[in-house]
Amino acid sequence: MIDLALSTVAAGKIVAAQQRGERIPEGWAFDLEGNPTTDPAAALKGVLSPSGGAKGAALALMVEVMAAGLTGANFSYEASSFFEAEGAPPAVGQVIIAIDPGAGNAADRVAELAREMTSEEGVRLPGRRGQTSRRRALEDGLSVDNELMKEIEALKRA
Template structure:
């Protein structure tokens, strides 16, 4: 399988997105985020998204000319308008605003409106944690799950990510969607002709199903049942009600290049530990807890596998399937 350095992969993705109509301020951070996700082993948010994003740009689902801007602010709060562009430039602006305002006010909440698919949400919180801040990130997504007691999808899988800085180690990163299982696993089962466990999904009539094809035309189920669905509802409200963005059921799905501009919302919360118990106390407390966790031989810290994969990719490069590499080169006009 062909192998690219991270720099080569980033340059190729940037060129492909630029050729599809993304301006330089959009293409570069998008490529950087996709390569970072690929390096962490999150292929679903990695280079495979480049052709999809190119399709969104070509079909007007994303505005390649958009430049995000802060459109409202007060103290530690601000609203970034992504202006229907790909999400990553808006996320970078939100991270910068969150860091600056958290240092000034102790805490910052940055909403993003009129946004798009946000990829691996662990990346923006990691950027804040590397600056010594505790960070949480939320995004809604096109409808995939019902509300408790409901049948039709109204809410997205609505990922949540959190990052906690450490004194002499990489930040602790927690990143998870709120569905019981990733939709990709259901798609894999459908292709393989295998059944899925009960509790993963409902069919189009709202009945529990083990048929992956029925699940794909129905709805995902939230992790933890009602509790997970209510967490997804919290994310929907934080990201959309506060920012004026579209709820999941108002956004067309991302499995086809055609559809509306999704107008999704994201939110970042950044906290300066020095404004509360103090940096030293925070550092001591987090290490005390992590040491207790690792006292159990079966415990692996969240994010440790992704960090190891990223370090390996930085040293050895990325393996890119030949078909995807050919597609990227074709999009970039480098065939």
């Protein structure tokens, strides 16, 4: 399973930078007027940069067509924010492609591809970092920053 944003970074990273009072790197986003910005607030009101330049923009367009154009859901520019409580629900669409893994020898072929890819220095598979982090957390427990714990406790009281 692959769940990804077709932007240079996920919007959550921009929200996190805004919460920390930090600027975002150049190339992550554009403001409402289409100008590059390092201001996370302006980025969240504007648009995120597509991953992979022109090819990434074409892939993002294809997904937008399938997830919104063909389903009647909101286009990304029409959707309300996932990060703000105000406003209507985003009402975005989803693209789910289901393939019968029992057909042919798909599982063996995909495992072969994964082995070949990860045999190269520096190559990692989508989701592998999350799987590794989950395994470590289950084995070693979690370490949570004191400031974050205070914020969580404040939310519990609210």
